[in-house]
Amino acid sequence: MSLNIQNLHANIGEREILKGLNLEIPKGQIHAIMGKNGSGKSTLAKVMAGHPDYEVTAGEVTLDGLNLFEMAEPDERARAGLFVAFQYPMEIPGVTIANFIRAAVQARLPKGEELDAVEYYELLYKKMELLKIPRNFTSRAVNEGFSGGEKKRCEILQMAMLNPVYCILDETDSGLDIDALKIVSEGVNAMRSPERGMLVITHYQRLLDYIVPDVVHVMVDGRIVLSGDKSLALKLEANGYDWVEKEVLQQA
Amino acid sequence: METKPDLNIDRSIGDFHYDVNYEFDAGIGLSERTIDYIADVKKDPDWIRDFRKDALRKFESMPMPTHWASHDLDNIIFQNIRYYLSQGTQPKRSWDDVPEDVKRTFERLGIPEQERKFLAGVEAQFDSEAAYSNIKAAVGDQGVIFVGSTEGLQKHPEIFRKWFGKVIPTGDNKFSALNSAVFSGGSFIYIPPGVKVKHPLQAYFRINAENFGQFERTLIIADEGSEVMYMEGCTAPKFETSTLHSAVVELVALKGAKIQYITVQNWSANVFNLVTKRGLAHEEAEIKWIDCNIGSRLTMKYPGVIMKGRKARGEVISIALAGDGQHQDTGAKMVHAADDTTSNIVSKSISLGSGRSTYRGLVQIGRHLKGCKNNTECDALLINTESRTDTYPAITVRGKENACQHEASVSKISAEQIFYMQQRGISEGAAMSLAVNGFVNDLVQQFPMEYSVELKRLIDLEMEGSVG
Secondary structure, eight states: OEEEEEEEEEEETTEEEEEEEEEEEETTOEEEEEEOTTSSHHHHHHHHHTOTTEEEEEEEEEETTEEGGGOOSHHHHHHTTEEEEOSSOOOEEEEEHHHHHHHHHHTTSOTTOOOOHHHHHHHHHHHHHHTTOOGGGGGSEETTTOOHHHHHHHHHHHHHHHOOSEEEEESTTTTOOHHHHHHHHHHHHHTOOTTOEEEEEESOTHHHHHSOOSEEEEEETTEEEEEEOTHHHHHHHHHOHHHHHHHHHHHO | OOOOOOOOOOOTTTOOOOOOOOSEEOOBSOSHHHHHHHHHHHTOOHHHHHHHHHHHHHHHHSOOSTTTSOGGGGGOOGGGOBOOEESOSOOBSSGGGSOHHHHHHHHHTTHHHHHHHHOSEEEEEETTEEEEEEEOHHHHHTTOEEEEHHHHHHHOHHHHHHHTTTSSOGGGSHHHHHHHHHOOOOEEEEEOTTOBOOSOEEEEEEOOSTTBEEOOEEEEEEOTTOEEEEEEEEEOOOOSSOEEEOOEEEEEEOTTOEEEEEEEEOOOTTEEEEEEEEEEEOTTOEEEEEEEEOOOSEEEEOOEEEEOSTTOEEEEEEEEEEOTTOEEEEEEEEEEOSTTOEEEEEEEEEEOTTOEEEEEEEEEEOTTOOSOEEEEEEEEEESSTTOEEEEEEEEEEOSSSOEEEEEEEEEEOOHHHHHHHHHTTOOHHHHHHHHHHHHHHHHHTTSOHHHHHHHHHHHHHHHHHHOO
């Protein structure tokens, strides 16, 4: 059982961004993708989620054997168990966090079944406590006027409430101070489970001190060019991305 | 001539009709004979018969307001309309006495149930006349009068005649003249001094017949220090031909009185809804219109408040939803005619598909006044590029010590927002609904609970219908 990406090619307009990407994340593992700006990391997250701006030109992604691209709408993919914590989450004016997450939880119930409001709030408050989010947060509009740290915590709260099978965290560390980074990482670590796979996309090694990955991949120009254990992240930090590009070129 | 397509939006709640035998039918078309027929059936006193005939002459002499309003008005053929249809002029006091064919309509719309749950009184109008009208005994015992306009003018002429046609003169506009000529139904309400009616009074207006015009006339007088909340709802089946609804509503709030008037308009997409609503607020009185327009083909409605007493307050809160083929032309009029008067206008419109919404606002503060304040906010939300929104504010502020503030915004629900919500598992239609409900959320919270739930449900239905 895994999230399996085979030879994925994707364009935005005429420009190819993903150029034959291969990656398999078995359930129970956390993988990290590191790479320079513009290497295609965020594109990977959006393509998997089904963002309408991107076109998949070749390749296949399976979610525990289910063909992801046979699900045309982003919401079908989400209900099949895929969750993306975005780098820049959207503001939804006037829609409270409580109502928003409730609508998402309700969407996962069989038709005709109503969410039990009491149970829902109990669970919501429990998860909020874990992420050190104050109670009055629930009546604020989704991401509206949030600080960077609040936005990221709100993403992790949604992830915790929706219980996804595969999670992609896109630059979750960006815009976080060290205290917020610790809280968010604790929230993510609490969701580590043999029943769940996670992909952490990041720029910096720092995040991986808190969310320790099983495997680290390096992405260059729309492909995974190097994979290794967590020490690879430290090596990257010490030598910079130019070192990877040289290494790859030498092998080629 | 401009015609508009009728698009199939889910209006399952109101879109049904039963065949009914009408005892009284003024026939098709409008003439002095129509007026005499209506006056005879209703046993109008002479002054009302004369009032009607004078109004007919004014109506005939006035041009259509198409020099500023939609040319779709030219599609109303006055000679093809039926102006009066009823099964009798006496409303029943008990649902058991309402004829079966009419009763089942209101039962299907849930009116008797709502009455039991949370209303102080109900009037249910079916085409030209109220089929049912009743007020809870406890409220009636306080001296509150809640009857139809015919009963009001016959049984309470001393109050009725003093205010009738005084807030909105017959010749105010072509459609107020038409209403004054053929009016039937609507409510007459009088709240005695100091009486605060705890629960809302409600009127429900139902059009059942094709090629029909409904012209109810409502007059509400809140005596000194009294308070009342009035709610109206309306539906009609979706016919092939167009239907006309043209009401006149006059409110009078005497010293220190408060009137809240709430409308949830959900006419089917073939109804021309051309309504004149205005209130007169005396010293320290407060009039608040909460106006929600979801249905109709063309709505033109600009509820107003004339603040004629010191420290009077006027407010218009409006929500308009213009779906495919609909035009919601709404707004507010605030006339400050005394010192220290304040008014507030908050208008939110949503346009989707080929729907169009227009805001027209008129605020007047005279030169000799001081201490007056107006705040106007109008926000428009566009769901796709085909839709259109216009704002026409007309603000005249004279005098030195008055303040006026106007803010307007236009926003769109972006593809990125919809994608974000879909990534959480929410379908495109439900995501649209959430965003639209979010947009109007702060206004909906001012509605009584039962109505805000209904409003949310209506928005959900519209949004689901709007996504492929």
